[in-house]
Amino acid sequence: MSSVAVPTPKAVHRSSMDWLQAWLPKLVLAPSVVIVLVGFYAYILWTLLLSFTNSRFMPSYKWVGLDQYLRLMENDRWWVASQNLLVFGGLFIAISLLIGVVLAVLLDQRIRQEGAIRTIYLYPMALSMIVTGTAWQWLLNPGLGLDKLLRDWGWEGFRFDWLVDPDRVVYCLVIAAVWQASGFVMALFLAGLRGVDQSIIRAAQVDGASLPTIYLRIVLPSLRPVFFSALMILAHIAIKSFDLVAAMTAGGPGYASDLPAMFMYTHTFTRGQMGLGAASAMLMLAAILAILVPYLYSELRTKRHE
Template identity: 75%
Template sequence: MATAIDAVRASARDTGFRDTLQRWLPKLVLAPTALCALVFIYGYIGWTALLSMTNSKMLPSYTFVGFDQYVRLFENERWLVAAKNLVLFGGLFIGVCLLVGVLLAVLLDQKIRSEGALRAIYLYPMALSFIVTGTAWKWILDPGLGLQKLGQELGWSSFRFDWITDPDRAVYTLVIAAVWQSSGFVMALFLAGLRGVDPSIVKAAQLDGASLPRIYWRIVLPCLRPVVFSAVMILSHIAIKSFDLVMALTGGGPGYSSDLPATFMYAHTFTRGQMGLGSASAMLMLGAVLAIIVPYLYSELRGKR
């Protein structure tokens, strides 16, 4: 009798141990990742915020100066140029990418021939890094090497395309290269959304006499609101943190006419020894990202409730 009771107790202990292990094992597996994220993401965000309120120069200094670095930042002409360029670059980049992506997605949604090959061609630029894209477009837009030279050699001696050397137009070359790389990704997002739309809705609209452009504009595209939000959020994030494309294509020049906040932050933190000012610019970039993400998340969570 005692042996049976001991066996039951041992079995209960084993069952309890297994249940406890099953409860805690996922937490133990995820704990190192969560700890690394806590330290190397949120910890360094907090450290950057702290440095932005100090007079740090080449090395960190913890002499608190309040918001003086932010005041200096908005008195800095180069930062104002970078912020203006970000608004111009971001607006054109997002708008043109959405337009081109939607048009390509609608084209491929017609079940045309060689759809797979065309989809691969449009998506290919996304497989490249922005460094490669910037270098390639720097060659293409170089007045002594690329399109301008080619046009003049073909007989158009007055043809000029020297935007990359024009301080007033250099930022537009960033838009050209960025749209070339990212529009295929937007196309893939919208194409996946279009393939998820119920075909019976389109057929019903066609029976009512609606034209194909009207069907897409009034019926299909409004159904893709989540895709539009996702594309805008991803493209906005790419625009705000754009660094490698600028460095490879224009280097922020001529002068600092094509600077963006990311290149400003790098220049002042790592080459000019103004860590406090660079940290302040980094925090403003983070604020710009949060200004896009937080309203989106709020709208999504509110919709679910």
């Protein structure tokens, strides 16, 4: 007679533990994966579908092809928003990077009260864009902000009315956005600078290189990944900027300070042109992908060569 092996309680327990260890990470991650798939990618596909329909106040699935994209290209307000994005995004990214790098280099000199100074510069990033926009709207308002304060102090000829000037209002958005984001860029670069091998800097100093030369030619070029990370984050902030515009200018005067995100919200939720708003949202996504894909390709290619 052949005997059948009966699993011992210890073996059963070990098998159960192995199963739990194999499946527990998947069970923990499953809700997050479902939320991302449904709440992010599924809605992207749904928005893409709506951009090919004649949806107005409510979704409609009557296919109109590229009509919404053609209407978008013929919309003057869209072109104003796109031009504003180029000005706002270009200045915002360039100035934030410049200020952030300069502050990071200065703090890298191990100055006194570095922790307090770093906190002061990082604090604006803890605020929401709504708070930032509201605060700067008060500061730059000609009737009650810095303009009025300086005139009350005796500078009667002082004028700073950019907030109500259609040709300059977009620069007010740049000022507020730079104020909020430059400290974050500083933190990114400071973390990168603290990771640089100090022996390289000391060797360059022994060879007679000045400190500015060391940073410009040795240290900062080695922080290429940090630079691209900061560029990606700032570009993402610029393209999706809505709350700053809504709180600070509401797109005005007229629609002189419109950005694509504001255009999308206005036409989708207040003007009942959901199909047109969906088309503008897809072009915004395309703009983000146009920055993201080359960056990812460059990084993957670099790692492959390494």
